[in-house]
Amino acid sequence: MLLILLCFRMGVIELAIQNVNSLSIQKLIEEKKKNHNTAGIIEKFIPMILLLAAVVSVLTTIGTVLTLIFETITFFQTVSILEFLTTKKWYPFSETEGTFGILPLVLGTLKVTFIAIIVSIPIGLTSAIYLSEYATERTRRIIKPILEVLAGIPTIVYGFFALTFVTPLLREIIPGLELFNALSPGIVIGIMITPMIASLSEDALVSVPNSMREGAFALGATKFEVALKVVLPAAISGIISSIVLAISRAIGETMIVAIAGGSTPNVDWNVTNSIQTMTAYIVQVSQGDAGYGTTIYYSIYAVGMTLFIFTLIMNLIAQYISRRFREEYE
Amino acid sequence: MTITLVSPQIEVMKMDSIQEKNIVYQTSQLNLWYGEKHALKNINLDILENEVTAIIGPSGCGKSTYLKILNRMIELVQGVKITGEILYRNRNILDRSYQVEELRTKVGMVFQKPNPFPKSIYENVAYGPKIHGIRDKKVLEQIVEKSLRSAALWDEVKDRLNQNAYSLSGGQQQRLCIARCLAIEPDVILMDEPTSALDPISTLKIEELVKELKKEYSIIIVTHNMQQAARISNKTAFFLNGEVIEFAPTSKIFSNPKDKRTEDYITGRFG
Numbered sequence: 289m290l291l292i293l294l295c296f297r298m299g300v301i302e303l304a305i306q307n308v309n310s311l312s313i314q315k316l317i318e319e320k321k322k323n324h325n326t327a328g329i330i331e332k333f334i335p336m337i338l339l340l341a342a343v344v345s346v347l348t349t350i351g352t353v354l355t356l357i358f359e360t361i362t363f364f365q366t367v368s369i370l371e372f373l374t375t376k377k378w379y380p381f382s383e384t385e386g387t388f389g390i391l392p393l394v395l396g397t398l399k400v401t402f403i404a405i406i407v408s409i410p411i412g413l414t415s416a417i418y419l420s421e422y423a424t425e426r427t428r429r430i431i432k433p434i435l436e437v438l439a440g441i442p443t444i445v446y447g448f449f450a451l452t453f454v455t456p457l458l459r460e461i462i463p464g465l466e467l468f469n470a471l472s473p474g475i476v477i478g479i480m481i482t483p484m485i486a487s488l489s490e491d492a493l494v495s496v497p498n499s500m501r502e503g504a505f506a507l508g509a510t511k512f513e514v515a516l517k518v519v520l521p522a523a524i525s526g527i528i529s530s531i532v533l534a535i536s537r538a539i540g541e542t543m544i545v546a547i548a549g550g551s552t553p554n555v556d557w558n559v560t561n562s563i564q565t566m567t568a569y570i571v572q573v574s575q576g577d578a579g580y581g582t583t584i585y586y587s588i589y590a591v592g593m594t595l596f597i598f599t600l601i602m603n604l605i606a607q608y609i610s611r612r613f614r615e616e617y618e
Numbered sequence: 619m620t621i622t623l624v625s626p627q628i629e630v631m632k633m634d635s636i637q638e639k640n641i642v643y644q645t646s647q648l649n650l651w652y653g654e655k656h657a658l659k660n661i662n663l664d665i666l667e668n669e670v671t672a673i674i675g676p677s678g679c680g681k682s683t684y685l686k687i688l689n690r691m692i693e694l695v696q697g698v699k700i701t702g703e704i705l706y707r708n709r710n711i712l713d714r715s716y717q718v719e720e721l722r723t724k725v726g727m728v729f730q731k732p733n734p735f736p737k738s739i740y741e742n743v744a745y746g747p748k749i750h751g752i753r754d755k756k757v758l759e760q761i762v763e764k765s766l767r768s769a770a771l772w773d774e775v776k777d778r779l780n781q782n783a784y785s786l787s788g789g790q791q792q793r794l795c796i797a798r799c800l801a802i803e804p805d806v807i808l809m810d811e812p813t814s815a816l817d818p819i820s821t822l823k824i825e826e827l828v829k830e831l832k833k834e835y836s837i838i839i840v841t842h843n844m845q846q847a848a849r850i851s852n853k854t855a856f857f858l859n860g861e862v863i864e865f866a867p868t869s870k871i872f873s874n875p876k877d878k879r880t881e882d883y884i885t886g887r888f889g
Binding site: 497499500501502503504505506507508509510513517518521522 | 689691694719720721722723726727729731733734735736737745746748749750795798799802
């Protein structure tokens with residue numbers, strides 16, 4: 289069918305070429321237009337279809353947030369906001385009456401995220417600088433795709449990597465480290481988000497115009513001085529965005545902490561014992577037997593809301609910082 | 619602005635005859651290949667102190683390439699092979715033992731397109747002294763003011779030193795780049811078509827500046843604008859297809875060129 293259509297079209301073109309000598313091109317165009325009334329209709333409808341797609345995605349987002357808000361409100365009708373925010377205990381499954389204090393879960397998330405940041409920022413940034421300023425074109429062509437593949441590994445794989453490889457290894461070094469702890473998933477999340485920081489920061493560094501580097505080299509700057517004092521500051525807004533994006537991922541990361549972090553909400557800054565993060569709690573409840581309509585069921589929305597507020601704040605900070613530190617060229 | 623194409627500069631001629639000047643750059647038997655392409659062929663040039671040396675020639679004649687060898691910026695290009703010798707103050711800069719950072723601290727460069735760093739005006743000028751270890755705020759402030767004054771930019775920017783350099787006009791940006799270069803007090807300033815991206819008034823300002831700067835610096839300027847070469851330079855080298863066709867006092871090149879090709883080029887028959 290397609291072939292026939294193609295042949296037909298080619299025939300038309302040949303005809304057109306033959307006619308060029310006798311007919312003026314303007315006339316040819318006019319004739320074509322007569323046959324293409326559909327073009328006008330398409331021009332009219334395409335923007336509407338595009339708008340529809342945009343509206344669908346916006347509505348979905350609004351819908352999700354609304355669900356989150358409504359269910360959270362329901363939760364706060366049984367548990368007071370004050371208790372939720374100030375109590376330092378999270379015992380939802382207590383036989384008599386559950387205690388819902390978000391702090392232990394928040395602390396669990398923060399501990400893991402903090403470790404992940406400590407691991408990922410130095411490694412990610414250093415490799416980005418290496419790739420953009422020092423590596424040869426060939427090295428870059430090999431390493432960049434590998435980084436992007438790393439970013440695509442399913443997180444559950446990372447989770448078992450943490451539990452069955454990193455934790456035993458750490459227990460060799462740190463005596464008294466529990467089987468489930470904050471350290472191991474923290475490190476593994478750090479490993480997981482490193483390629484993201486490296487890859488996005490490298491994009492930001494590479495997009496700094498070469499004339500900047502030349503200007504600095506011409507003043508007698510060494511390669512390292514050029515990278516650190518000209519290229520890095522010029523790319524800082526892109527780099528900060530990449531870091532914040534990575535932190536958001538670390539905060540929202542679920543599988544790794546659910547597998548290797550444990551399910552004991554603790555209120556301390558100790559990273560060697562078992563923890564529970566906000567995401568891991570949501571997983572625990574959703575796979576458990578909390579019935580629809582119970583307080584525990586609604587509590588996952590309240591926790592989800594808290595998580596949402598965290599990432600929202602992160603995004604706002606990112607926008608502010610990247611605007612504040614933007615170094616524009618041209 | 620009317621300029622006669624051939625304008626013998628009496629002032630320049632006088633200056634030349636006054637005294638013997640030291641040689642800054644002595645190029646001998648210089649050859650350069652970009653991969654297979656033989657881009658510079660057997661260049662021999664002596665460049666003197668406190669003069670403006672103009673390098674003219676059509677596009678692709680190797681004039682920018684030659685300039686980039688003088689501070690070894692050519693090394694940023696891959697696949698370049700160089701033979702021959704360039705003595706800067708009697709030391710061969712092509713010798714691997716010559717630290718490139720040391721050379722570039724002595725030999726500043728101004729580029730075709732203004733390329734200030736995306737920092738404040740102050741930071742742009744202070745960058746050079748800073749990377750060379752000058753940290754004292756008071757000293758830096760003095761350097762910034764002095765450099766901006768020498769680049770004839772101080773009066774225009776003194777009240778907004780903390781503004782981003784990209785808030786300046788193109789001509790101001792180029793003078794800022796000159797100030798940035800002056801801030802480490804180099805010995806030589808290389809200029810690679812510094813006015814080609816600027817309007818006539820900004821161009822004139824830069825030209826005035828170059829004439830002023832040659833009292834203290836040796837300047838080598840690549841230009842595709844022959845009137846510019848005639849206006850500001852003491853000596854002119856005419857490059858064609860990677861060769862130096864003629865190198866002589868500017869007045870002589872423009873009034874009485876020896877080579878037919880030079881004459882054809884400066885009278886606008888090609889290029």
